[in-house]
Amino acid sequence: MSNDIKTQVVILGAGPGGYSAAFRAADLGLDVVLVESRKTLGGVCLNVGCIPSKALLHVAKVIDDAAAMASHGVTFGKPEIDLDKIRSWKDSVTAQLTGGLSGMAKSRKVTTVYGYGKFTSDKTIVVEGNDGETTTISFDNAIIAAGSSVVNLPFIPTDDPRVIDSTGALELKDVPAEMLVLGGGIIGLEMGTVYKALGSNVSVVEFADQLVPAADKDIVRIYTNYNKKKFNIMLSTKVVAVEAKDDGLYVTFEGKKAPSDPVRYDKILVAVGRKPNGHLVAADKAGVNVDERGFINVSKELRTNVPHIFAIGDVVGQPMLAHKAVHEAHVAAEVISGKKHTFEPRCIPSIAYTDPEMAWVGVTEAEAKEQGLNIEVANFPWAASGRAIASARTEGKTKMIFEKETGRVLGGAIVGINAGELLGEICLAVEMGADAEDLALTIHAHPTLNESIGLAAEIFEGSITDLP
Numbered sequence: 001m002s003n004d005i006k007t008q009v010v011i012l013g014a015g016p017g018g019y020s021a022a023f024r025a026a027d028l029g030l031d032v033v034l035v036e037s038r039k040t041l042g043g044v045c046l047n048v049g050c051i052p053s054k055a056l057l058h059v060a061k062v063i064d065d066a067a068a069m070a071s072h073g074v075t076f077g078k079p080e081i082d083l084d085k086i087r088s089w090k091d092s093v094t095a096q097l098t099g100g101l102s103g104m105a106k107s108r109k110v111t112t113v114y115g116y117g118k119f120t121s122d123k124t125i126v127v128e129g130n131d132g133e134t135t136t137i138s139f140d141n142a143i144i145a146a147g148s149s150v151v152n153l154p155f156i157p158t159d160d161p162r163v164i165d166s167t168g169a170l171e172l173k174d175v176p177a178e179m180l181v182l183g184g185g186i187i188g189l190e191m192g193t194v195y196k197a198l199g200s201n202v203s204v205v206e207f208a209d210q211l212v213p214a215a216d217k218d219i220v221r222i223y224t225n226y227n228k229k230k231f232n233i234m235l236s237t238k239v240v241a242v243e244a245k246d247d248g249l250y251v252t253f254e255g256k257k258a259p260s261d262p263v264r265y266d267k268i269l270v271a272v273g274r275k276p277n278g279h280l281v282a283a284d285k286a287g288v289n290v291d292e293r294g295f296i297n298v299s300k301e302l303r304t305n306v307p308h309i310f311a312i313g314d315v316v317g318q319p320m321l322a323h324k325a326v327h328e329a330h331v332a333a334e335v336i337s338g339k340k341h342t343f344e345p346r347c348i349p350s351i352a353y354t355d356p357e358m359a360w361v362g363v364t365e366a367e368a369k370e371q372g373l374n375i376e377v378a379n380f381p382w383a384a385s386g387r388a389i390a391s392a393r394t395e396g397k398t399k400m401i402f403e404k405e406t407g408r409v410l411g412g413a414i415v416g417i418n419a420g421e422l423l424g425e426i427c428l429a430v431e432m433g434a435d436a437e438d439l440a441l442t443i444h445a446h447p448t449l450n451e452s453i454g455l456a457a458e459i460f461e462g463s464i465t466d467l468p
C-alpha cells in the first residue's frame, strides 16, 4: 500500500537534531513530518548513545564509590551483579525518554513516519515503511538529520559476536574476563569504565600518544595517572591483526607499548570513531552535495547547496555531539519559519563522563598556541579545595585560559569528579565574553568544587599566589 503526504517541513532522522527541529518547527506553526527508521524516536543519543551509556556509568560510579569507602571506615560487601536487572534498568531509562518524545510529537501534531526515507527529487522523499507500506512525502523544506554510524576496521572481523561496537557494549550481554577497548576516545573510555566496574580486566589501546587526543595533555595526564592501575593503557600503539580462535581473540599489536606476542581477549570493543550518514539518504537525487566522507556542507543558516534543504547534527560535521545537533536544529527550524537566525556559537562543550570526568570548552591551550593567541593559563589544583579533600578526590584541577591583555575567558577545562556539571559556568563565561574579574568577583558557595573556577580567576588576577 502507498500513502501520499504533503508537508511544509519533512525531517529525515529523529535523533536530538531531528526531534528538536521537528518540535521547534511545529511550535512555530509549521506543518511537520518526522521520518525515523528506528522503532523509537531519539536517534543514537537516546537509544544507543548518550543516555544508556550514562545509565550504565551511574551503576559503575556507585560500585566504585562504595569500594572506595573502605578507606574511610565503611566497608560494603562484594557487589552482586545481576546483569539482567542492570540491563532492564538501563532499558527503562531509555524507554522513559523515547516514550516522552513520542508524546511530545503527538501533542504538537508532528506526523511521525517509521521507515527508511530517501530523496527521489528535491521536492520528494519516499519512505519504505517498517510496516511494509510506502509513503511519498512532498515537501516545501527538508532537514537532513541522518546522524552517523560506527566505523569498523577492515582487519577486524565484524561477524564474530566477540567483536562489539558501542551498541553491542551497551547491550551488556556478559562481562568478559579480558576486554580490549580499541580506541582511547570518549566512547571507548566510558564503556571501559562500565565493564571495569562490573568486573572485567580492561586494556585500552590508542594510536596517539595520549588518550582523548582532542583535550589538553595536562588534563588527560591526570585522568591517565588516576587510571593507570585500573586499566592496562597502551599509548602510541596500534592493533595490526586479530585472529579469532575458539578460546578467544588473539590480537597482534605494533608500537611503543606493544606486547611482543599476540594477546588473548574474550571481547574487543571497537571504538575508533563515527562516520556521517550523508551517503545513505540518496542526497544526489535532490542535488545535495555530500563529500567523500559522508559530511554535508552547510551555511550558517544550516542550508545545504540546495537552499530549501537543510542539514544538521552529526551529518554536518564535528563535533559529533547531541547538544550541537539540538542548537543547529533550532536554527534550521527558525530559518525555515522565516526568522533571522544563524548558528555561530562561541563554544561547544565536550565532556568525557569517565572517572574522573574530563570536560573542556572554548579554546584549548594547544589550540591557542597553534592559533598564536596571547593567552595566560591559570590552574587551580584540587589538592587545595576543601570539598575535593573532603570527598577524597584531590587528583583534579580546574584550568582557565584567559586572553592575556584583557583577561577575557577564552576557554577552560576541568578534570575531576563532576567536571561535566561544573563546566557550565565556563561555557557561559566564554559565550558571554566574561573576563577574569567577572568570575573572581562572583561569590561562589563554599565548600564547592565550583569555587575552583572563581579561584582560578583570582590566580590570573594575581590575588592568590600560595598554592600547593
Ligand code: FAD
Pocket: 012, 013, 014, 015, 016, 017, 018, 035, 036, 037, 038, 042, 043, 044, 045, 046, 048, 049, 050, 051, 053, 115, 116, 117, 118, 145, 146, 147, 148, 166, 167, 187, 277, 280, 281, 312, 313, 314, 315, 320, 321, 322, 323, 324, 325, 353
Ligand atoms: P542521530 O542521533 O544519529 O540520529 C539520526 C537518526 O536518523 C537515527 O535514529 C537514524 O536511525 C535515523 N536515520 C538516518 N537515516 C535515516 C533515513 N534515511 N530515514 C529515516 N531515518 C534515518 N553526545 C553527547 O553530546 N553526549 C554524550 O554523552 C554522548 N554519548 C555518546 C555515547 C555513545 C555510545 C555514542 C555512540 C554517541 C554518544 N554521543 C554523545 C553522540 C550523540 O549520540 C550524537 O552526537 C547525536 O546522537 C547526534 O544526533 P543527530 O540528531 O545528528 O543524529
